[in-house]
Amino acid sequence: MKIPLQNTSTPQRTTQSSTYEQQARSSDELYISLAYYAFLVISSVTGNGLVIGAYASNKWLRTALTHTLIIGLACADSLVGVVSLPIWMYITFRDHKHIPLSPLAYQFYITADIFIGSASIFQLMGISIERSHAVLRPLQHRLLGRRIFYIAVAAAWICSAALASLQPLQYGTDWQVVYTILIATVCFFIPTVVIAIAYCSIFFSAKGKASLSKHQTHKKTLAKEVSLSLTVAMITLLFVITWLPLFALSILATFNPEVLPWPSTSTRLLHFVKCMHYSSSAINPVLYSYRNVELRRTIGVLLQRLVLRRGPGVDEVFRSRRSSSVVSASHFRKLSSVSDRCRKPSAESQ
Numbered sequence: 001m002k003i004p005l006q007n008t009s010t011p012q013r014t015t016q017s018s019t020y021e022q023q024a025r026s027s028d029e030l031y032i033s034l035a036y037y038a039f040l041v042i043s044s045v046t047g048n049g050l051v052i053g054a055y056a057s058n059k060w061l062r063t064a065l066t067h068t069l070i071i072g073l074a075c076a077d078s079l080v081g082v083v084s085l086p087i088w089m090y091i092t093f094r095d096h097k098h099i100p101l102s103p104l105a106y107q108f109y110i111t112a113d114i115f116i117g118s119a120s121i122f123q124l125m126g127i128s129i130e131r132s133h134a135v136l137r138p139l140q141h142r143l144l145g146r147r148i149f150y151i152a153v154a155a156a157w158i159c160s161a162a163l164a165s166l167q168p169l170q171y172g173t174d175w176q177v178v179y180t181i182l183i184a185t186v187c188f189f190i191p192t193v194v195i196a197i198a199y200c201s202i203f204f205s206a207k208g209k210a211s212l213s214k215h216q217t218h219k220k221t222l223a224k225e226v227s228l229s230l231t232v233a234m235i236t237l238l239f240v241i242t243w244l245p246l247f248a249l250s251i252l253a254t255f256n257p258e259v260l261p262w263p264s265t266s267t268r269l270l271h272f273v274k275c276m277h278y279s280s281s282a283i284n285p286v287l288y289s290y291r292n293v294e295l296r297r298t299i300g301v302l303l304q305r306l307v308l309r310r311g312p313g314v315d316e317v318f319r320s321r322r323s324s325s326v327v328s329a330s331h332f333r334k335l336s337s338v339s340d341r342c343r344k345p346s347a348e349s350q
Contacts, residue, residue: 057302183250
């Protein structure tokens with residue numbers, strides 16, 4: 001049995017493979033896997049939708065231009081739940097029932113899956129580059145305009161579309177091996193190296209700057225940048241863990257399919273790697289909100305408004321909090337001024 005990623009995500013069936021899978025995969029196993037896929041659909045659409053809604057409704061979250069890339073990543077993860085996962089569930093059900101799928105429908109799924117996955121990966125790489133620039137070159141980073149970020153997001157989607165458009169053109173030709181190498185290199189190996197270098201430079205630079213800086217405000221700003229970078233680094237580590245099995249299986253099936261196990265085991269292996277890389281789209285928004293306090297609070301306000309149909313809006317909540325913080329800071333400055341005036345006569349009397 002052969003499972004080349006660039007042309008198929010389900011096993012190429014033979015009579016023997018069907019017999020093996022029929023003996024190994026029961027209906028209970030099928031429905032359990034479909035239930036898990038359905039859970040991923042709900043989680044990815046709801047979680048990423050809340051992230052997008054939080055950035056759209058809270059203008060204070062949008063002060064950091066990184067939100068442009070994060071929203072682009074959340075859009076790609078949402079498309080996984082809206083497009084890729086439902087079609088994969090349909091393919092899984094038909095494959096279990098031995099009902100053939102039309103080549104046109106299958107090519108649509110593969111092309112869409114490559115497009116959405118590539119867009120997510122390219123934007124992760126773009127975020128890592130942006131984070132490293134924010135820490136290594138903070139002054140130059142503050143001068144960047146929104147147009148640069150819009151171009152970066154557009155470039156990620158355009159490059160993804162270009163790569164995905166090659167899929168139906170190379171199918172059934174001698175370019176299949178070349179396309180597999182291209183996808184693995186451009187969508188996994190290069191991004192992994194770039195992301196690793198970016199975050200290594202961030203942590204080494206931030207550690208050195210924190211030890212040299214004596215200004216409290218600068219330390220807080222640097223700590224905020226590093227915290228956001230750590231969030232994206234966790235997402236990136238998750239990307240490597242969840243996507244590596246799929247690319248490894250693709251390369252193995254393309255260049256040395258004889259080493260793959262029996263058809264029933266290979267089918268389970270295929271579903272495992274698909275579950276792995278689809279799960280990342282559901283986990284990403286959890287990491288966003290866990291590491292970002294304001295994002296977590298905004299999502300809480302949105303859920304209260306959507307579920308309970310009551311409570312203050314996002315603008316009202318954050319405007320009152322900002323006002324409270326400003327009043328507290330003003331009060332602290334007044335107390336400090338009074339304290340300084342009290343100490344000054346004491347020093348003169350001495």
